[in-house]
Amino acid sequence: MCGIAGYVGSLEAASVLLVALERLKYRGYDSAGIAVLDEDDELVVEKSEGRLTELQARVDGQAVRGCCGIAHTRWATHGGPTTENAHPHGDSDERIAVVHNGIIENHEQLRKELLADGCIFRSQTDSEVIPHLLAGSGKEDMLDAVISILPRLEGAYAFGVVSELFTDRIVAVRQGSPLLLGRGDGHVMLASDIPALLPHAHEVCMLDDGQIVDIQGSEIQLYNSEGEKIEAVFKAIEVTAEAVSKGDYDSFMAKEIAEQPEIFSRLLESRVTGGRLDVGDFGVDLSKINHVVFLACGTSWHAALLGKRFLEQLARIHVEVDISSEYRYRNPVASGDTLVIPISQSGETADTLAGLRLARSMFMPVVSLVNVMDSTIARESDGIMPLMAGPEIGVASTKAYTTQVLALYLFAMQMARAKGRLDLSVEQKMLAEISHLPELTASTLVDAEESVVDAMELFSAAQATVFLGRGGEHATAMEGALKLKEIAYVHAMGYPAGEFKHGPIALVTEALPVVCMVPQDHMYEKMLSNLEEVRARAGRIISVGFKGDNKLRSLSDFCFPVAQSPIPELQPLLSILPLQRYAYHVARRRGCDVDQPRNLAKSVTVE
Ligand code: F6R
DSSP states (O other): OOOOEEEEEESSSSHHHHHHHHHHHGGSEEOOOOOOEETTTOOOOOOOEEEEEHHHHHHHHTOOOEEEEEEEEEEEESSSSSSSSSSSSETTSSSSEEEEEEEEEHHHHHHHHHHHHTTOOOOOOOOOOHHHHHHTTTTHHHHHHHHHGGGGEEEEEEEEEEESSSTTTEEEEEEEEOOOOEETTEEEEEEEGGGGTTOOOEEEOOOOOEEEEEEEEEEEEEOOTTTTEEOOEEEOOOTTTGGGTTTTSSSSSHHHHHHHHHHHHHHHHHHTTEEEOOOOOOOOOOGGOOOOEEEEHHHHHHHHHHHHHHHHHHHOEEEEEHHHHHHHSSOOOOTTTEEEEESSSSOHHHHHHHHHHHHHHOOOOOOEEESSSTSSSHHSSEEEEEEEOOOEEEEEHHHHHHHHHHHHHHHHHHHHHTTTTOOOOHHHHHHHHHTTTTHHHHHHHHHHHHHHHHHHHHHOOOOOEEEEEOOOHHHHHHHHHHHHHHHOEEEEEEEGGGGGTTGGGOOTTTTOOOEEOOOOTHHHHHHHHHHHHHHHTTOOOEEEETTTTHHHHHHHHHEEEEEOSSSSHHHHHHHOOOOOHHHHHHHHHOOOOOOSSSTSSOOOOOO
């Protein structure tokens, strides 16, 4: 996790870098820091624990001047979230400053050696070994110093270095953690992610593992891991500054929830050509695939649970859903007719990436479902299904989740067609039905709002909430519970409704809100029985069911109305919408920061 940035150009580096950090803070936000080379080539370092606003206040007060600098926003791994542990870190003489994203796994051993050599450590971080190694490298040139220490570092990292000995110069390396190079008119930038390059860079170059970049003024030179010069290949940045701003919304989460109807329209438009589905050619013959393994974490794992149902139902193939951090440490069985599908919004999740690499090492084809197209997962896959949900910045995933669900359904249709299980007329009928989803999403968001707010008024102080669902709605229950946990800090669990009586029902009291997912499908009566069981024990019911289901309404304390999906399997895509809004309102009422929940980061690039 953590975000790093660098700038060399004609503007005040501090102001450019603070904007970059604002765009990177989704990667971690427990402390932040900046180092700028001033006009006399002296390093001015400012750091602060707490939110970025703390650093902004310090920098404003200090008038940090200079056109070359590096910056960092932190998600603590080694050492608490204190000012001392905030980056940049320096060598003993404080003439070198380093920002680092990743983990130096052999830092303890290195620290021991460096301490024995008389180095002065000022933090508990693993990262601080880097400036000390550089200072002790015996190399006069900064690039030589960086190249010389790389063999000593174990782990995953991206880091950037500035030194008082070199005017307008940054050297940076990528090994396992993302690092991008941007350029615009008179500006060169480095960052962990594209939004942080805006608005000054118009073109981006993605560094590969092992690559080193030496920026001197406006000159850029890229090197491979052997230290040989290579050409930096740039392409235009397509993301706009508008797409990464909140616009008129109070939070990114609110904006991203509202964007869902438009995103679905865009996805459908791009995947349907001449009335036929076309999710792309991944270089894999789907007709030969008899087994699919999904790899994902968190919310993406919930989407994978639905993907399994879609593929089993439509293509009748065997599907496994693995949590990436479990898969990577098992000894999974490989077979030639297995397709591995990692699902990741960020495309950088360390465990999912490791699972992907394990699958590829066993020669299984890998087709990823990713939102960030230039991410490591996208680049290391045999094929990609792009989500096209646009940048998701709120830490709680909302629009990426529902778009994953829709994309997985389209993929399952394509797989069914390849398997000879979907004829043209059925496909066209299904596509016509699916085309109504954007408008149904928009109307559900409007219709459910009032009852969501009413329920929030009553239950925002509840200590815990249980979510129950069956079939695909079990995934919705887990996703609804995760949203409430992560942004409102309410203990919540999503449970298969049929299992509730086997233990968790003991939790029910009049203080426990129980959210029941009750669409009118073949499980309707069974869900009503669950609801009655909770009512009989004085539990409080929030139901999520079809608009106009008066029976359900009469049995519930609150009913969140949702539109009926023309494709029943896609009902979870609509059912989750009021639960996203519920978590958002409860969090706000409890005074929580919905975009930056405590202890979390958007991109989980460490194990
Ligand atoms: C929850 C959330 C996380 C992510 C998980 C995987 O709202 O955002 O649970 O879903 O960290 O992230 P990606 O999809 O980027 O691999």
